[in-house]
Amino acid sequence: MPEGPSIVLLKEALQSFVDKKIVNADGSSKKIEYGRLPGAKIREIKTWGKHLLICLPDVTIRIHLLMFGSYSIDTPKQNRIAKLSLFFARGRSVHFYACSVKLITEPLSRVYDWTADIMSKKWDSGKAVKKMNARSSELVCDILLDQDIFAGSGNIIKNETLFRSKIHPKSVVGKIPPLRKKLLVRELIGYSKMFLKWRRANTLKRHWLAYSKKICPRDHHPLAKEYMGKSRRRTFFCETCQKLYG
């Protein structure tokens, strides 16, 4: 479920609840005051990176599905305790499981920079390149997972983007030539759009070129698989056709 494009699909799935009044709310999260939700009408549903934002008149519910989170609409899952359940008129309901739930009371504009959200209309590639340049000594495999620069990018997007732009994951950001860096950002946004399209058609896996693959589709060399970077995340790459800068 979790990367940015999947959260956009979640937002779409919840559109029928916009303008609907929450009649009851409960769940197993100890951290939120369920009492302040009933009576509020959902004004809007937004996303920022991997965050789902359910906007109410004076508070926003922030859901992060983490690695294994899931949701269900109208029918709660059997034998499972939801972290958050929202109930509406006519027996309608939404349930979120195995996720992080928070209430945000500050204005969203103070919490979120929409120009850093890879799925946003306000996405700004120029700013992303500037932020990358400010972190020139880091590895590109780490930078592509950084939510302050590429909010919504996850391990699949990282792997596919590096393969498509022919950049070795251990390349040092500052050693990547400017044009190639721009190409990298363009590929990341382009692949994220395709991710959304393919996930919607339920064909995401079919289109993986490197992620979880064993053979390079370009030159048929075996792909390397290594746990690398600050977060030791699974990384698939072709030693032959992905160039190492640095």
Next chain:
DNA sequence: CTAAATGTTAAGCC
């Protein structure tokens, strides 16, 4: 059956 995985946060340690 066991292990690993699309992710983040908090605690603990130097």
Next chain:
DNA sequence: GGGCTTAACATTTA
């Protein structure tokens, strides 16, 4: 305090 490592969370899939 900073920076790093580890654990915790919880569920599905290989």
